[in-house]
Amino acid sequence: MDFTFTDDERAFQDAISRFLMTEAAPEALREIWETDAGRSPDLRNKMAEQGLTALSIPEEAGGLGMGDVVWSLMTQELGYYGIPDSLADTAYVSAGLIAALPETVADRNGWLEQIAEGSIRIAVGHPVNPLVADAHLADFTLLNHEGEIHAVPRSLIDVEHNASIDSSRRLCRVMWEPSNSTRVADAETGAPIWEEALNRGALSVAGQLLGLAQRMLDLSVDYVAQRKQFGKPIGSFQAVKHHLADVASKIEFAKPVLYRAAYSLQHGQADAALHISQAHVACAEAAHLAARHGIQVHGAMGYTWEVDLQMFMKRTWALESSWGDRAFHKARISAAIFADDAPLGPGQTFGRS
Template sequence: MKFSFSSEQEEFRSNLRRFLAERSPTKEVRRLMETDAGWERDAWRKLNAELGLTAVRIPEAYGGQGFGFGELGIVLEEAGRALLCAPLFSTAVLATGAILNVGTEAEKQALLPGIAAGDTNATLAWVEDPAHWDAAATTTTARRSGKSYKLDGFKSYVIDGHTADLIVVLARKPGSKGENGLSLFTVAGNAEGLSRHALKTMDTTRKLARLEFKSVKATLLGDAGTAAAPFARTMIEAAICLANEMAGVAERLREDALDYAKMRMQFGRPIASFQSMKHKQADMLIDVELAKSAAYYAAAALDDGDDDVPAVASLAKAAASEACLQTAIHAIQIHGGIGFTWDNDTHLWFKRAKSSEVLLGDAHHHRELMMQRWAA
């Protein structure tokens, strides 16, 4: 496959990178990560008004820009590169994907315009303890209550779950098992009976929360009992999007490490001139470029509707997980003693690399999925 971005996409990337460099410098990242929310609503709304980040993938019929996953991948790659502290992944990928994949036309018309405009921040809640990424492990129940439903249970590791205005929740019909009886529901962030607690995490640039539902009023999204296949589709899309984001993180780590090696003097010359350092830099470049290629290919395959998208998604996530974390490890080592300190910024991207490695399943999990999907 010969692949290259169009001139319009490259211009979009260039403008976005320049914009995020101004709006999300390391100083701002450090400030926001120390706050309880992890982001600021007014600044995020302004950013969306100027760039329309959450609207990229949403069709024009629902107030969006109508682009594909190739463009959304560019957004996420640049956001990862800048370590943008905002509910981008939770809103533009997880919640939007679930609504588009399972919602009725009326539900899309009602929910997506607010997300596209940046007025509604949303997320998807599906993971429970212990952390299982598949839908079959769901224990949260939804029982009918008049024209609505009541949810009982909990969800953990919900991205931006403590601040989301709208929460899309995966729950099952009481007594059902496996992938049978699964449905998606929408819950208001301030719903009665819903308690939200931010979790203490290693990567404070991406906040996670635990949600507890005690007879919480919920609205059915799509048709009852049919959420298994649309949810699986949403997870495939999310894995590809996360792979693109991790490619941006890895690229930033590689470039910062190279710049430091060129500047750091030892024995009267830059350490970048040492043979061992050249080998390490070459290894990092190969790893990052292969991860980027896999992520780009997966996004293009998703836009083209290829039959092997599920396997390609797992391939991209596995490649990005290993490349991103290994690049982070190399970057820390190249910076030497200062690389382990709080004052050095490398640890910010290292923590994002580690948290993203396990998010949606690590490389081992996705290689197993990849083999199962190709065998099928």
């Protein structure tokens, strides 16, 4: 399978990376965290101007019409720079969910246009997540009631804030009452749409975790090149090299798993859920190892507020169980590979008869 990205896709990723490098420096993120909302409307508007919110919106609704494969690159950048915003929930997960709604839903096209413009914030409450990110700030929240899809405005929701180890996460427990006025799809229509939303959410988290892993590795490499013991940079010691090499290997092995999952989802392949769970597990393992070894090479100071590593380490711990924890995704993988009719073996893997 060819995982070569087009020149346009790589150029868009590079442009977003350069933009976030300037606009989302760690000191700027700390300032945003200390606000009551924990969000920067200015940063979000600038991201919309860069085209992030329009990325997967259909062209007829004012978007760029790109797919899941490009988002596998973009979510890595959101993770790498630790963006304190649920932009992917609005621009990717909810955009896909809304696009899948029947065209008879009166507000469908208007919502898509507003997402593309960056003028709306939508939270997504899926049963796999007990808490909803940014529900207190969302214009409305997409919620599941026995398979139905409800678009519930902020005025009809009560939220209970839930503290997170990650200062950038704004999580809420949502209380609401389903009604005919909020229902936009019945259970029969909504069930496959919710399944697709789960896959998009898990893929989004996988990409962010891979970006976080790379950022923690880069921070660790920079640190061990500067920190000296016995008159030498600690990065010259073999044990430190081995730790960081293990992280680099995990990241490189996780990348094709992520891209395979994005390709499967974009092309509607039957094994998309399996591939996405594999990506979630692989990227979470890479990020978890990067955090653990990052702390080891930094020493005790790696935990402290002054060191940037802790920002990305805590984000990793918070995201690992988002859109399905490790047990959930391993169960999906197990169900697929131990099924009686599971298409296993090299002949299936490589498409040979």
